[in-house]
Amino acid sequence: MTDNVHIVRSYEEELRNLDAKIAQMGGLAEQQFAKAFDALEHRDPRLAEAVIATDVAIDRFERELEEISISMIARRQPMALDLRQIMTAMKIAADLERVGDLAKNTAKRALAISNEAPPKAVMFGLRNMVDTALQQLKDVLDAYSDRDPEKAVAVWLRDAKLDAMHTSLFRELLTYMMEDPRNIGLCTHLLFGAKNIERIGDHATNIAENVYYLVTGTNLTEERPKKDTTSSSRPGGES
C-alpha cells in the first residue's frame, strides 16, 4: 500500500468511501447468510421472512458501489493501485450480491420446510459447513480491509475443505433419500441449502483472488485444489 495520500483530497475520500461501503456490504451479507441458516436450523419462518425482505438492501449496496466506481473511472481516470481498487470493489460487490441471493434462497427453503423435522446428523453437518463458510467470508473481508494477500491466499486454499464437507453431506442426504422416499422433498431442500453454502465459499475464493490482485497486481493463477466431486457423481454408484 502507498502511504502517501492523493493531492486531490476528495479523490482520497471517495476511495475510502468505496472501502467503507464494501465493509458494510460484506457485514450485511455475512449477517444475512448466518440468519438464513439460523432460520433453517431453528425452523423460524419469521426470521426467514426477515432475511428475504432484507436482500434488497444488499442489492442497493451493489448498485451504489457500481455507480460510485463508474463515476470515479469517468472523473478521475484512475491508474495503477487506484484503478485496481475500483475494479476490485465492483467485482467484490458482485460476489457479495450473489452471497445475498444465496442467503435469500436458503431462507425461502427454510420457509418451505419449516414444518418438517430434518435429520439431526444432517443439520449438524450443515451447521459445520455454515460456520466454515462464515469464517471464510469474514477472513476474506478482513484480507480486503487489511490489504493482506497472504490471508487471501489462505482463504483461497481453505475452500477445498468446504468442498469436501459438501461432498460428504451430499452423500449422506442421498442415503436418507434412498432409505425412505418420503424424505426426498425435505432432503432436496437441504441438498440445495448445502449447495448454497458451497457456492458462498466459491464467492469467498473469488473475493480472495480479487484481493490478491488488488494488492500484488498479479493474478492467482494456479489451479486450486478441488474437493467437490458431487457434480460428477451418480446416485447409487461410485463417484
Place this chain on the structure above:
Amino acid sequence: MDLKSVTTASLQAPAKGNGTHAPVVAKVVANAVNVYYGEKHALKEVSVEIPPRSVMSFIGPSGCGKSTFLRCINRMNDTIPICRVTGRITIDGLDIYDPSLDVVQLRARVGMVFQKPNPFPKSIFENVAYGPRIHGSAQSKANLEEIVVSSLKKAGLFDEVKDRLNDTGTGLSGGQQQRLCIARAIAVGPEIILMDEPCSALDPIATARIEELIDELRKSFTIIIVTHSMQQAARVSQRTAFFHLGNLVEVGETQTIFTNPKDKRTQDYITGRFG
C-alpha cells in the same frame, strides 16, 4: 558503423513479415547519459533502449529531465551553450555524439515536433517543401510536389488543405498547424520523430486526431513522445519511461506501468499522490 554497440532490446516483438518472435534490435540506445546545465545536474546516468517502429512515452513531473533527454536524441541541447552531455547515445549503432557526425544530417533522421505548433510564416506547401529543398532531397519539381502531397497525406492533413496549399500555414487551426508541423517533419524522411508535448495546446478533438496519427505513424517511424497527460501516454505508447529528479526511475510496457508499476515513485506519480 560500430555494430558492437547495437544492443538487443530485451522485449520481444514479432519480426516483420514472418510472424515469428525474434529479439528486436533497439533503434536508439542510451548508455549512462548525463546532462549538466552549468552546475545543475539535470539528467543522471540514464540508460534506455528504444525499439524501432513503436511509440515510447516519457512521463514525469516538470523538471524531471524528460524533455532534456528527448533533446539529447537529436542534439538540440547543442544550441544551449552551458549544456554538457556525457555518456553515449546511438541510433542504429551509430554514436550521435561522434565529433565527425554532421548534426544537420542527424536532425534530418531525427525529426521533432514541439509543444506549440510553429509553422513557418509561409504557405502550407512551402512549409512542407522547405526541408526537402534545403536538404536537396527532391530530384525535381514534380518530385518535390510528390513529397509534399505524400507528407501531408501521412500527417492526415491533405484532404483538409488540398484546395488551399498556397494559403499561409499560420491561418490553419491549432490542430491543423500541429499536423502541418508533423508533415514538415516527415517530409525529410526521418526515421525517428521526437514529440515534445505535441497536444498540450490542442483541444480534445484535435488531440484525438494527433493520437490517431501517432498510431498510424508508428508503422513507419520510431516515435518518442514527452507528455504530461498520463492518459495520453497510456493510450498512444507501447512503452513508457518515468523520470523523476533527473533519474530514469522505471521503464517498461505501458500497460504494466499504468496498472502495476514496480517503483513506489512511479505509483505515487501516476496516481496523483506526489507529495
